[in-house]
Amino acid sequence: MQNRQTIQNVFAIDFDGVLCDSAGEAGTTAWRAGGRLWPDWQGPEPPAAYLGRFRKLRPVIETGYQAVLLMRLIHDSMDDETIEREFSERCARIIEERGCSSDDVARLVSQARSDWIDRDVDDWLGRHSFYPGVLDAFTAKAEHDPVFILTTKEERFVRTLIDSRAIRLPGSHIFGLDTGRSKEDILDELSQRPAFREARFHFVEDRLQTLMRVASRSSLDHILLYLAGWGYTTDHDREQARAIPRITVWNAASFLDV
Incomplete structure (x- = not known):
C-alpha cells in the first residue's frame, strides 16, 4: 500500500x-449573439438593468448557448422565480419557437465572442475577473x-x-x-x-x-x-x-x- x-x-x-x-462578458456576448436572432436588440451593449438581472440569474446556466436564452427571458420581463424554476423548459420553448437548434445558438455565441476578441481583445479580457x-x-x-x-x-x-x-x-x-x-x-x-x-x-x-x-x-x-x-x-x-x-x-x- x-x-x-x-x-x-x-x-x-x-x-x-x-x-x-465571466458573467459580465457572457451577458454582453449573449446580447450581441441574440441580435442575430432578434433584430430589435440594438447596439453592442445590453441595457444595464438586463445585465444586472443576468448576473443574478447566472447560476441557472449550464452551458454557453443558454446565456442567449436567459437574456431573451429577461428581455421578455419574465420574473426571476419562474426563470429559476422553469429554465430548461423555457429554453426549449424559445428554441422551438425560433425554429433553430441549440447548436445554431452556440455558433452565434462563438462568432460574437470571436468578433469581439478580434476587434478589441483588451476590452474582452477586461470584462472578466x-x-x-x-x-x-x-x-x-x-x-x-x-x-x-x-x-x-x-x-x-x-x-x-x-x-x-x-x-x-x-x-x-x-x-x-x-x-x-x-x-x-x-x-x-x-x-x-x-x-x-x-x-x-x-x-x-x-x-x-x-x-x-x-x-x-x-x-x-x-x-x-x-x-x-x-x-x-x-x-x-x-x-x-x-x-x-x-x-x-x-x-x-x-x-x-x-
Missing part, C-alpha cells in the same frame, strides 16, 4: 464560476501537481484568458466545449490513464447538478467532489450540498487545500 505522502493528487477544475467570473486568492492557489498547485480544466467554454477562449495571466498549463490539460464530451466522461478517461491509476482525484465544480451526475456514476466512486461556494452557486445549492456526505463545500480560502 502506498504511503499517504507518496499518493499523487490530480485536480480537475471547472473554469467559469470557480476560477473566473479572476476570483481573489483562487487564481493564486490554482497557479501554485499547477506548478507541482497535474491540474486539468473541465469547462463548457471553448478551449481557445480559456487559453486566451489564462495566457493573459501568464499561467503555465499545457493545452492538453484543457477540456472544453470542443471535445463534445460530458465532464463525467472526461473524468472517467483521465482517471483510467495508467499514470493516474493510483492517484487521488479531486473534482471542483460550481454546479451542484454536475457533481450529482458524477456521484451517480459508479465508475467515478473514487473521485472526491467539491462544490465551489463562491462564484455561481446559490444558498440553496450550498445547503443541499452540505447534506450530501460525499460533497465538500469549499470557500475561496480552502480551495485546493489538500
Whole structure:
C-alpha cells in the first residue's frame, strides 16, 4: 500500500464560476449573439438593468448557448422565480419557437465572442475577473501537481484568458466545449490513464447538478467532489450540498487545500 505522502493528487477544475467570473462578458456576448436572432436588440451593449438581472440569474446556466436564452427571458420581463424554476423548459420553448437548434445558438455565441476578441481583445479580457486568492492557489498547485480544466467554454477562449495571466498549463490539460464530451466522461478517461491509476482525484465544480451526475456514476466512486461556494452557486445549492456526505463545500480560502 502506498504511503499517504507518496499518493499523487490530480485536480480537475471547472473554469467559469470557480476560477473566473465571466458573467459580465457572457451577458454582453449573449446580447450581441441574440441580435442575430432578434433584430430589435440594438447596439453592442445590453441595457444595464438586463445585465444586472443576468448576473443574478447566472447560476441557472449550464452551458454557453443558454446565456442567449436567459437574456431573451429577461428581455421578455419574465420574473426571476419562474426563470429559476422553469429554465430548461423555457429554453426549449424559445428554441422551438425560433425554429433553430441549440447548436445554431452556440455558433452565434462563438462568432460574437470571436468578433469581439478580434476587434478589441483588451476590452474582452477586461470584462472578466479572476476570483481573489483562487487564481493564486490554482497557479501554485499547477506548478507541482497535474491540474486539468473541465469547462463548457471553448478551449481557445480559456487559453486566451489564462495566457493573459501568464499561467503555465499545457493545452492538453484543457477540456472544453470542443471535445463534445460530458465532464463525467472526461473524468472517467483521465482517471483510467495508467499514470493516474493510483492517484487521488479531486473534482471542483460550481454546479451542484454536475457533481450529482458524477456521484451517480459508479465508475467515478473514487473521485472526491467539491462544490465551489463562491462564484455561481446559490444558498440553496450550498445547503443541499452540505447534506450530501460525499460533497465538500469549499470557500475561496480552502480551495485546493489538500
